[in-house]
Amino acid sequence: MPETNGTWSRRAVLLAGGLLIAGCGGPQRPFIQSEDYDSGGSGKQRLGKLLQRRAAALRDRDERAYLADLDGSNDELMRYERLVFANLRQFELAEVRHITEYTTEQRVADGESRFGPVIRVLKLTADAGPGDIAPAESFVYQVKGDVVTGITRVTIANRPAQSGGAPAAEAPWHTDALKVVQVGEKVWLAGDRSVADLDRYAAVTERELGVIEGLWGDRLTYPGHVLFFTRDKANFRQWYGYGSSGPAGTEALGLQHRELGVGENGQVHQGEYAASRIVVNLRGHGAADPSSTIRHELAHAVSARATMAAVGELGPPTWAVEGFARYTETVGDPARAAQVRSRVAAGVRSGRFRGTPPSNKDFYGRDAGFNYDLGASVFSLAERLKGRDAAVELYARVIERPSTGASFFELPIFDRMARDVLGLSAAAFRGRWDQFVRNGA
Amino acid sequence: MAGRSRWILILAAGLAAFLAAGAGAYLYARDVRAGQVTQSCGARDCIPGVEAAALVEALKGRGHACENPSKGAWSCQMVVGSIAFQSWVHVSDGGVHRLTGKVFHADGGPLTEAGRAYLSWFAVLPYRDDPAAAAQIRDWLTQMIEADKDTKATILDYTYVLVTSKDDAVELDVRIST
Numbered sequence: 001m002p003e004t005n006g007t008w009s010r011r012a013v014l015l016a017g018g019l020l021i022a023g024c025g026g027p028q029r030p031f032i033q034s035e036d037y038d039s040g041g042s043g044k045q046r047l048g049k050l051l052q053r054r055a056a057a058l059r060d061r062d063e064r065a066y067l068a069d070l071d072g073s074n075d076e077l078m079r080y081e082r083l084v085f086a087n088l089r090q091f092e093l094a095e096v097r098h099i100t101e102y103t104t105e106q107r108v109a110d111g112e113s114r115f116g117p118v119i120r121v122l123k124l125t126a127d128a129g130p131g132d133i134a135p136a137e138s139f140v141y142q143v144k145g146d147v148v149t150g151i152t153r154v155t156i157a158n159r160p161a162q163s164g165g166a167p168a169a170e171a172p173w174h175t176d177a178l179k180v181v182q183v184g185e186k187v188w189l190a191g192d193r194s195v196a197d198l199d200r201y202a203a204v205t206e207r208e209l210g211v212i213e214g215l216w217g218d219r220l221t222y223p224g225h226v227l228f229f230t231r232d233k234a235n236f237r238q239w240y241g242y243g244s245s246g247p248a249g250t251e252a253l254g255l256q257h258r259e260l261g262v263g264e265n266g267q268v269h270q271g272e273y274a275a276s277r278i279v280v281n282l283r284g285h286g287a288a289d290p291s292s293t294i295r296h297e298l299a300h301a302v303s304a305r306a307t308m309a310a311v312g313e314l315g316p317p318t319w320a321v322e323g324f325a326r327y328t329e330t331v332g333d334p335a336r337a338a339q340v341r342s343r344v345a346a347g348v349r350s351g352r353f354r355g356t357p358p359s360n361k362d363f364y365g366r367d368a369g370f371n372y373d374l375g376a377s378v379f380s381l382a383e384r385l386k387g388r389d390a391a392v393e394l395y396a397r398v399i400e401r402p403s404t405g406a407s408f409f410e411l412p413i414f415d416r417m418a419r420d421v422l423g424l425s426a427a428a429f430r431g432r433w434d435q436f437v438r439n440g441a
Numbered sequence: 442m443a444g445r446s447r448w449i450l451i452l453a454a455g456l457a458a459f460l461a462a463g464a465g466a467y468l469y470a471r472d473v474r475a476g477q478v479t480q481s482c483g484a485r486d487c488i489p490g491v492e493a494a495a496l497v498e499a500l501k502g503r504g505h506a507c508e509n510p511s512k513g514a515w516s517c518q519m520v521v522g523s524i525a526f527q528s529w530v531h532v533s534d535g536g537v538h539r540l541t542g543k544v545f546h547a548d549g550g551p552l553t554e555a556g557r558a559y560l561s562w563f564a565v566l567p568y569r570d571d572p573a574a575a576a577q578i579r580d581w582l583t584q585m586i587e588a589d590k591d592t593k594a595t596i597l598d599y600t601y602v603l604v605t606s607k608d609d610a611v612e613l614d615v616r617i618s619t
Contacts, residue, residue, distance in 0.1 A: 031574065032581050034594035042584035105587070 043105050043113050046146060051098035051118065058096045061089045071149045080174075081151070087173035088122075090180035091188060091226075095123035095134055099266035102166075108142070116140030117154055117166035119266045126186060126224030128305065129274030133261035137169035156241040165268060167259070170241040171277070172228045186224030194231035195282060201229060201294070208295040212302045212328060215392050220306040225298065227278040236281045254280045254293040256300035260309060273309050276301040292329050292336065299325040307399045312360060317403040319357040323375015324395040330376065331388070337380075343373045344441040355434055356407040377441040381433050386422050394421045409433075478567075478598045479617055480536070486598070486617045487536030488567045496530055496537060514539075523548040526559050531616075539616040540566065546609045552586060560586075560613045567599055567615065586611065 050069050057065035066085050070077055099119040106114045118141050123134040138159075142150035152158075153169040172178060176192040183189060183202045187209060191198035205227060213221075230236055240257040261274025278297040280290055300321065308316050330337035347353060347370035357378065358371045382391040397417045398408070408414055415426035422429060479486040497507050497515045505517040505528070515530040524546055531539035542563035544556035564582050568574040578596060585592050585603050594601045595618065602614040 031577060032594050032596050034581065034585075034592060036585060036588065036590065036592040037581050037594060042587050044587060045580070045584070 043143070044100060044103065044115065047103070047115050047118070047141065047143060048098075048100055050143070050146065050148065051100070055096045055098055055120075058085070058088060059093060063089075069146065069148050071144075071147050074149060077148070077150060083177060084173055087176075087178045087180070087190075090178065090190075092125040092182075093122070094125045094127065095121055097121045099136070099262065099264075101265045110144070112142060112144040112149060114140060114142050116152075119166060119262060120169075121262065123261075124188075124224070124226065124275070126188065126222055126226050127261075127275040128222050129261040129269065130272050132264055133269040133272070133274050135259045135275035136167045136262045136266070137171065138166035139169060166266075167262060167268065168241060170239065172230075172235065172239045172279075175238060176232075176235060178228075188224065188226045189229065190226065191229040192232055192235055194235070195229045198229060201227075201280075201290070204289075204291045205294055205298075208291055209298050209302075211295060211331060212298045215299075215328060215331065215388065216302050217389075217392070219303070219396055221302050222276055222305055225276065225278065225301050227280060227294070227297070229280045229282055231281075231283040233283060236279060236283070239279050240277065252281060253284045253290070254278065254297045256297045256304065258304050258307075258309070270309060273304050273307070276304040292333075296325045296329055299328040303396070303399065306396060308402065310402065313405040314402050315360065316399040316401060317357065317408050318360045318363040319371060319375035319378070319408075320395060320398040321375075322363070322372050323357075323377070324379055324399075326372045326376035327379040327383075327391065330380070340373045340376055340380075341441045343370065344377055344437060347374065348438055348440075353437055356409060359405060360403045361405070373441075374437065377437050378433060380441060381429075381436045382422060384436075385424070385432070390421050394418075397421065482536030482538060483534030485533040485536075485538045487533060487538045488540075488617075491537045491566065492535055493530055493532040493537050494535065500528060500530075523550075524553070524556065526556075528563065539614070541612065541614045543610055543612040549609050552611050556611065557583065557586060560611065563615060564601065564613060568596075582613070 053069060054066055057063075057068075063082070063085050067078065067081055070081055072078060097120075099121065100115070101119075103115050103118055106116075108114055117138040119136050119138050121134045121136045123129075127135055129135075138154035140152040140154065141148055142152075153174055154166050155170055156168050159166065159168055172190065172192065178190045178192060179195075179198055180188055180190045181198055181202060183206050187205055189198055189201055189205060209225065228239060230239070236252075240255070242255060242257070255278070257277045257279065258273040259275040259277070260268050260270060261272075263269050278294075278301055280293055280297065282290060285293065303324075307321065310316075326340065330340055344353075347367070352367050352370050353374065357375060358367070363371050379391040379395060382394045394417060397420075398414075401408075401411075401413055404411065409426055409430045411426075418424050418426045418429045424432070478489070480489040481487070493515065497509075497517065500517045500519075501507050503519070504521075505519040505526070507515050507517040509515045513532060515532065517528045517530070519526045524544060527543040527545065529539075529541040530537055531541075540563050542560045544552060544559055546552070546556075561579050561582055564578050565575040568578060578601075581594060581596075581601075582603070585594075586605065589605050591602075591604050591606050593603075598617055600614075600616050600618045604610075604612045604614075
């Protein structure tokens with residue numbers, strides 16, 4: 001800086017030439033002179049801008065913009081991103097944004113960097129969480145300059161190695177071309193290539209949702225529901241990562257998947273599920289009508305937001321969650337009710353009934369079928385004692401509480417529930433239930 | 442994880458209050474400095490409109506303990522949890538000709554957002570009424586901290602030296618180039 005009386009006008013210096021020119025007629029120099037500084041931004045800053053463009057493109061359903069920052073010579077990447085875009089554009093997106101709060105940069109060869117985890121908040125209009133909590137999925141981006149050369153999904157299988165507790169990207173829209181059908185205002189059905197008759201399930205789903213919503217009333221629920229249908233065994237295994245773990249297994253007829261959401265900074269919010277998804281295994285039904293499965297999973301979905309968000313012994317009693325869903329299958333369906341009663345009676349005769357509801361630990365074990373029906377008997381009895389609304393209210397109260405591992409009926413909190421909802425002490429209800437089950441429910 | 446979150450919240454809240462007070466303390470000086478890059482202060486050039494005593498008082502008012510052992514420079518420190526925020530204010534004829542901010546993590550953890558904001562506050566002080574310049578300086582600082590390397594930059598009349606390689610600390614020194 002030339003010597004003066006010490007009164008240079010900084011604003012004049014900065015404005016005359018867009019931060020570049022230091023004084024009239026003087027030599028040009030950058031505002032910040034540093035060997036290490038790139039005024040175009042750091043790698044992470046560039047990534048942030050790139051992610052903003054991609055989120056906006058997805059919101060605007062602009063495929064060209066969505067693909068613009070990708071390496072067009074990478075066929076696999078282009079195919080994958082076209083697939084995801086084509087799938088997601090069929091849903092109603094309430095929020096799309098990226099979080100890089102915990103993203104770290106790992107430099108690889110030739111000026112290329114790997115960034116992970118990149119969290120993408122992807123909230124459908126069907127989803128809801130407390131405050132700004134929204135469902136999300138995570139990726140690892142590989143970037144060279146301003147070009148994305150690779151995107152890797154964070155899955156349950158690779159998550160520990162790549163990005164700690166980041167939410168996994170296991171949704172069906174990552175693996176298969178989906179046809180999505182909106183039914184009414186708030187239901188989306190999606191089928192893979194194995195489901196040529198997706199429209200067939202629209203009326204069924206709407207009808208079954210009507211039954212469940214009629215039962216659930218104005219209690220806390222989601223704005224909408226998303227159901228995926230497949231006849232592909234591999235897809236039923238891979239979607240949401242239940243193939244090798246979890247209760248569904250490959251022979252299940254359907255599953256309901258609950259997702260925790262993330263907050264503004266990407267931290268997982270443990271208090272309440274932010275989204276619910278259903279997968280219906282049409283292959284498992286063969287030629288049979290899947291309406292009972294759809295109703296069962298919708299019972300989970302409609303009440304999932306009010307279900308305490310924890311699993312195992314810390315989670316709500318599985319006998320209540322599965323039992324209520326099974327109970328709803330019997331509502332307005334005497335044949336189904338008779339079938340459930342008959343299986344309970346058979347279970348009692350074969351010595352499987354031990355006078356208490358099954359524990360979470362054992363629920364999906366050898367006696368899983370009986371356990372579903374036994375759980376349903378709790379709500380069938382509640383209905384018989386005080387009516388259908390009481391059965392639903394009892395369920396709504398129970399699923400707010402952890403199972404604790406002990407017999408739920410022995411807990412003081414259950415005594416309060418039984419008195420409030422059914423007008424009986426827990427001990428009296430337990431006696432009535434024991435008698436009810438032994439007499440054929 | 443929950444404990445770490447609480448720490449971040451405490452630090453962020455404390456620092457926000459500190460920065461707000463800092464901004465208030467310098468409002469009076471706006472007329473005096475009227476867009477100068479530097480101003481004469483005895484035998485040196487100083488940051489326009491920044492009085493050393495007012496700066497030190499602002500630091501004290503927000504939890505720093507300050508001392509002036511050499512008469513030439515004030516040394517101030519504030520400890521929050523396992524993090525120490527330190528600063529040195531070099532004085533000439535009542536003005537400030539050099540500023541150093543340092544954030545030390547006793548737990549060996551990385552620089553937090555609060556720590557970055559602390560250093561950023563010192564970094565933009567000479568350009569505090571110029572949003573475009575301040576934004577570019579913040580960008581430079583962010584990029585250099587993320588790169589985690591020692592570096593030096595010349596920003597008009599000022600020399601900025603960032604040291605990230607020493608003992609769980611990040612230090613930024615801002616002085617008027619001679």
